[in-house]
Amino acid sequence: METLSAAESLAALGHETRLAIFRALVQAGPEGLKAGAVGEALGLAPATLSFHLAHLSRVGLIRGRQESRFIFYSADYSAMGELIAFLTDNCCQGKACLPVSACAETTEKSSAPTGACEGESCV
Amino acid sequence: METLSAAESLAALGHETRLAIFRALVQAGPEGLKAGAVGEALGLAPATLSFHLAHLSRVGLIRGRQESRFIFYSADYSAMGELIAFLTDNCCQGKACLPVSACAETTEKSSAPTGACEGESCV
DNA sequence: TTTATATTTCGATAATACTCGAAACATGGA
DNA sequence: TCCATGTTTCGAGTATTATCGAAATATAAA
DSSP, X not given: OOHHHHHHHHHHHSSXXXXXXXXXXXXXXXXXXXXXXHHHHHTOOHHHHHHHXXXXXXXXXXXXXXXXXXXXXXXXXXXXXXXHHHHHHHSSGGGTTSOGGGOSOOTTTTOSOOSOOOSTTOO | OOHHHHHHHHHHHSSHHHHXXXXXXXXXXXXXXXXXXXXXXXXXXXXXXXXXXXXXXXXXXXXXXXXXXXXXXXXXXXXXXXXXXXXXXXXXXXXXXXXXXGOSOOTTTTOSXXXXXXXXXXX
């Protein structure tokens, strides 16, 4: 994951409403939720909801699938996984900032670590 | 970490310039970097740099300490750790989206998991 | 005390993002 | 076909954020 895309994902989650939407979709599981259900749960005007869903969609954190008359949105777990991998690989000095448990290899195989994350600071 | 503060941290990192600043500070280690060095490395006008440093400071992701005539900024690893813990605790369905390695308890003791993260989906 | 350097604050401008009513666009049922 | 419902797009208004020159502040050296 390159830093532009990481910044875009972070920005997408960096808005209280969108973060709430994303959390709701995560909780809903792979099935996801109808757009309407999300709006109802969070008390959002349809246009506002659509705006934020589109934003999250555009950066790849969620996806929508049409099902009869409804559109179900669901969280894209792998996108979130990549984002977390980016943060641990690029934003943790020797992983010193990580919860101990997370102190190990990441899915991204620590692609070209930028100097940090040599791994020796794991407890 | 409550979601407002999480959203604020995410938004702070959700800007290419600030993300680059933060990464540079992480790479620099606990010593950090003089503000000027950051600006030089990234080619930022002093006022612009100051604006972004203040933003990152305000949300607690970095801190500055005066040292003689300079101000050294350094990344706050624990703040980053809390952010990552928030994401893994609140934005990962049963941690299915996590890099395998990170599939375990987090520092935050999974405070009141919101329904996700029962842990059974760990590989 | 004067001068030089480092950084921030101020102020103005430009750009971007957010909200939401109203209208348009599906899709499926009557 | 017509109607009802769910969702998006449009358009306009408002608010927030980003950029950066210039001025102000702080610290230290001459």
